[in-house]
Amino acid sequence: MHNAADGARHRLEVFVLPGIGEVRAGDDLAAIIAAAAGPAASRLADGDILAVTSKIVSKAEGRQVAASDREQAIADETVRVVATRAHPGGVTRIVENRQGLVMAAAGVDASNVEHGTVLLLPVDPDASARSLCAALRAATGLHLGVLITDTVGRPWRDGQTDIAIGAAGVAVLDDLRGTADAHGRRLDVTVAAVADEIAGATDLIKGKTSGNPVAVLRGLGHLVGAIDAGDRGARRLLRDSANDMFRVGSAEAYAEGYTAGLAAAAELAEPAAASAAASAGSDRAGTPAPAAQAGQLTVGAPSERADGLDVTSREVPAAEGAVGAPTESDNGPDVPSRGTASP
Incomplete structure (x- = not known):
């Protein structure tokens, strides 16, 4: 009823x-x-x-504070950067501010305030x-x-x-x-x-x-x-x-994961390269182990690290060079360049 x-x-x-x-x-x-x-x-x-x-x-x-540079005011209120994206009008920053809120520009507001000031x-x-x-x-x-x-x-x-x-x-x-x-x-x-x-x-x-x-x-x-x-x-x-x-952010998570993957691959490759070199030196009549050929390192089967990161096997050509600044891929987002030094 x-x-x-x-x-x-x-x-x-x-x-x-x-x-x-x-x-x-x-x-x-x-x-x-x-x-x-x-x-x-x-x-x-x-x-x-x-x-x-x-x-x-x-x-x-x-x-309301004087701030001819709004970007500095945003930086002052930022505790943690979550994601940053450049665009034709400037840079958008999603951050955690002093109040614990995650929002664009740390909540710093330049609208409906006197010229030359911003509102926190x-x-x-x-x-x-x-x-x-x-x-x-x-x-x-x-x-x-x-x-x-x-x-x-x-x-x-x-x-x-x-x-x-x-x-x-x-x-x-x-x-x-x-x-x-x-x-x-x-x-x-x-x-x-x-x-x-x-x-x-x-x-x-x-x-x-x-x-x-x-x-x-x-x-x-x-x-x-x-x-x-x-x-x-x-x-x-x-x-x-x-x-x-x-x-x-998605791009930041990708970059972090990629960097961690490269570090894991390098750790696994070092003992493999040392073992291959020792084997090649002791077997004078044999052929070099595959890891020693063509300047390549072979990363083995997936291995569980102490920090919980599994790394899948792959070959890393030495010619790729050292890890460098982010580069723009033709088919998607900017990703860090990858590679490793020659063994």
């Missing part, structure tokens, strides 16, 4: 808070948002989730969300949740969407493991990234140039809870390195 509670659970409402205006360093962002919510916060209700664009949080926190992400987006959420609850008397959002691209998909980079008073994951699907089958891996889904939904009406940096999503009040200073917030959405199957 359908009831009112079920109907509310299956209905969402998303709207912007107009009149935010330009935010500057030192501004009281909670007071600005509360004012936009109308007299006595008339536009808000218990259980509402506010999605706040990171740009205005960064501006209020004074994260909040130092600690979860801490910013907690402070903002507590202030808004105090100002409105309502049980609200806050997400700080930013725009990112995604692997395997064109276009950009918003994700949650900071969260307070709202669950960021909905763990469905242990429950059953519509056919009674147990769910073992399903954990919905609800904070990212909310961020994407609210971005549909915030837009990028409309001047509406705060949106409200209503209808998911069951996700709104206590503000816990010990909660990891949106950091719970970051996958740790041990479980990250795509820690580097």
Whole structure:
């Protein structure tokens, strides 16, 4: 039987808070948002989730810095380079930044800021969300949740969407493991990234140039809870390195694997060459061993190394030369040149 509670659970409402205006360093962002919510916060209700664009949080926190060289600002915010690609307009760098987020340009933003400056992400987006959420609850008397959002691209998909980079008073994951699907089958891996889904939904009406940096999503009040200073917030959405199957870009992974393969082949070739030379010297009447012919090294059958790397047999002509700088292949991506010195 359908009831009112079920109907509310299956209905969402998303709207912007107009009149935010330009935010500057030192501004009281909670007071600005509360004012936009109308007299006595008339536009808000218990259980509402506010999605706040990171740009205005960064501006209020004074994260706008002089940077005539945006590339240097990106480098300063970078902890780890994931992938780099050159293109006619410059170089795109996908990196892990100080906040632990993997995104293009470390999240450094040069749009909608004064000329000669760039905008960095909040130092600690979860801490910013907690402070903002507590202030808004105090100002409105309502049980609200806050997400700080930013725009990112995604692997395997064109276009950009918003994700949650900071969260307070709202669950960021909905763990469905242990429950059953519509056919009674147990769910073992399903954990919905609800904070990212909310961020994407609210971005549909915030837009990028409309001047509406705060949106409200209503209808998911069951996700709104206590503000816990010990909660990891949106950091719970970051996958740790041990479980990250795509820690580097495809070209970088290929280059790393190729380099490791060459090193493994060289290690296996050294004892083979020494054995072949000894055999040729002791058998004066015989012919040289195959490994000594034509200046080639023969790498034997697959061998399991101590580090777990298996190397398949192949012949490495000495004429190929030493390992050098990357070269462009006619049939695909740039790959490092390969080869080995003559035995």
